[in-house]
């Protein structure tokens with residue numbers, strides 16, 4: 001039985017590899033569409049990049065929809081210092097020919113979930129603005145969401161501030177709405193993704209798949225890792241954040257985690273965007289997310305390299 005899936009993303013090299021991983025496994029993942037949000041780079045660029053990756057994967061059957069161009073309350077914040085001006089720098093890919101859909105991503109999410117024959121899995125790889133907006137506009141769609149697996153947050157240190165991870169920090173109000181919506185949530189934060197470094201040897205294994213998609217993924221990861229090293233924060237290979245979400249859908253046995261009560265800080269200037277994760281439920285509230293803590297990194301990169309062979 002395939003899993004009906006919608007990916008919401010802000011490509012970004014790691015989003016791009018996550019899209020390739022999902023598009024390379026159609027026998028397990030029925031990708032209904034890719035909704036795009038402003039994040040790593042502005043919306044016009046994230047939408048363009050999603051279209052580029054869709055064509056690289058040869059999956060023009062998958063609609064791409066442009067969503068929210070900015071967070072709900074805060075001004076936009078981008079990350080060109082890591083991702084480059086284009087957002088998926090490192091791969092020289094042709095202009096996309098197929099256009100995005102005309103429908104706004106939030107409207108499409110609501111319509112698609114309402115009409116879905118069976119509940120749909122949501123995989124989110126960027127700020128949660130589109131998802132939160134859809135839940136506010138149409139709370140009934142929560143009943144058509146099988147589960148939401150998100151890359152974001154951290155049990156420990158953040159990567160934008162000491163407290164906050166980028167996807168949550170950009171739109172903490174959207175994140176707070178999603179974490180309190182009663183969905184079946186799985187949170188994959190920096191504690192996991194920093195165990196999965198795209199080392200030169202692992203990037204070489206991906207490139208050795210030999211397909212055009214594999215070479216493009218390797219080029220993007222080379223760029224991504226170089227920028228991480230230049231930023232002085234992470235040497236020895238960029239943490240490969242977003243494909244962890246798709247890998248969890250495909251091979252959950254590669255991961256371990258615990259149910260936790262997670263709350264998002266939306267008021268404090270010092271800790272804005274913090275995901276306060278408590279496995280001991282000391283605030284007396286129930287767990288609202290499965291928070292992953294460990295990954296089998298070698299198994300993860302083998303899955304990516306093996307999947308790239310399925311693409312052209």
Ligand code: RIB
Nearest residue numbers: 012014125126166167241
């Ligand atoms: O903090 C890492 C996350 O922020 C990843 O999803 C990356 O693509 C950026 O969106």
Ligand code: CA
Nearest residue numbers: 012015125126
């Ligand atoms: Ca992302």
